[in-house]
Amino acid sequence: MSTSPATSGIPSASAVARARRFSVAPMMDWTDRHCRQLHRLLSHEALLFTEMVTSAAIVHGDAHRHLRFDTVEQPVALQLGGSDPIELAKATRIAHDFGYAEINLNVGCPSDRVQSGKFGACLMAEPDLVAECVRAMRDATDRPVTVKCRIGIDDQDTEESLDRFADTMVEAGVDALYVHARKAWLKGLSPKENRTIPPLDYDRVHRLRARLSPLPVMINGGIDTLETAVAEMAVTDGVMLGRAAYHTPMLLAEVDRLFFEGTAEPITLEAVMLAMADYADKHAGEGVRINQIARHMLGLANGLPGARQFRQILSVEACKAGADSSVMHRALEAVTRHNLAEAS
Known part of the structure; x- marks a missing residue:
């Protein structure tokens, strides 16, 4: 186990870009270091994510407790929550020294606690602020800085608002976008309901990816089989699975063969x-x-x-x-x- 910041064995940006073909979503209370150890046994290639960690917890709390991970888990992306560019930059510098392969900003979580902290999905309404955060994070590291978002929130027009949000991220220099193909309803739905009730709109993500190419756009939301995930690879740059990967982890044993041309026998x-x-x-x-x-x-x-x-x-x-x-x-x-x- 790494007990101090890691400065070697960090995947290159090209290796991380390849790993994004299949990733396991950041999930609160689930994708901790023990979970990632298990998932890495099953797939040597997939990109793994931490749980979301707030920038405040890293900057003002016990960074080692929040950020330590075993180097065998690589490639690992850290997901940050926050909306203060200065604080996010500080957290990114600290995470850089721990050896994370990618730093991701959460612009998709709809929970009340996250909204009260002015981060997560509510930031979909403030693309200029998110752009400031992305620029500050990019100035703090040479690792890829990415954003995970929804297709929109509440009454937003998902065509106009998502295009504006994405264009602003591109101008800020974001390295990739992970897009949950559902709106987040911040008023009237619980976080659990936001995972199932807003309808999925994969076509909207496909249109965004075609429009933004060559910027990598990965799709997330409601993908519960590898067959569906493989089909999505024809129209996106990568797929992200969450609950399906967590609740039926042995499916990850087929990921290297299906997404990375692996030839080794799946682990038993x-x-x-x-x-x-x-x-x-x-x-x-x-x-x-x-x-x-x-x-x-x-x-x-x-x-x-x-x-x-x-x-x-x-x-x-x-x-x-x-x-x-x-x-x-x-x-x-x-x-x-x-x-x-x-x-x-």
């Missing part, structure tokens, strides 16, 4: 479980509890006989006092037993 469930057990043993001395790791692994056996028992062991047994990596071995055995029973 057994190999993943043994590697994560070793990871848990390695970090037990740091005070990392087994359930902090196991909670990200619940969906690994989805679709297999014994999956229910697998999830139960990881979710219940891992929370008990004294639980250790043997929990992961027992979960694997539950699936193995069912498979052997079916084969006999």
Whole structure:
């Protein structure tokens, strides 16, 4: 585990651009360093994102706690939340020293807490301020600076307002855009409802990508199968999956073959479980509890006989006092037993 800022082994800008062909979305309370360790086992190539971290937390808080990551997770993008160009620049400098491959600005989160801090999706209404933030961040690092946004908010005209927003980002020198193909309704819908109720409009993202080319535009929102993701590659520069990748992580084992022309055999469930057990043993001395790791692994056996028992062991047994990596071995055995029973 990196215990101090990393200055070597940082992917080049061209390597990061290639990794954007497939990325796992930043998800609050989910895409922490333990989750990214798991996802990197499954795909060596995909771009992984941190949870959103506010610029204030980095500048005024414990930067090491928020930013530390294992270099084996690379390429990793840090997603920042904020709207103060000076503070975002300071946070970007700190993140640069930790070795992040890309710095991304959140202009898509619709939560009340984020709105009250004047960042996230509400910034779609203030493209000039976002441009100031992007320029300040670019001045603070030579790594790619990107923006993740929605196609619009509330009553905005998604044709006119999104074009204006995107053009302003281009003028500010943004390196790429990740676009969630839904509006965010800041008034009247909860963050959870904003993930499903506003209709998806993939065509709007396709038109934006054609208009902005050669600026890379990646699409996000509602993509729940690799088949859909592969189809989107014909009309976008990359796809970003969130909940589908988290809840059914084994689909990531096919990503290198489908998106990066990988030829290696996909990793097996057994190999993943043994590697994560070793990871848990390695970090037990740091005070990392087994359930902090196991909670990200619940969906690994989805679709297999014994999956229910697998999830139960990881979710219940891992929370008990004294639980250790043997929990992961027992979960694997539950699936193995069912498979052997079916084969006999």
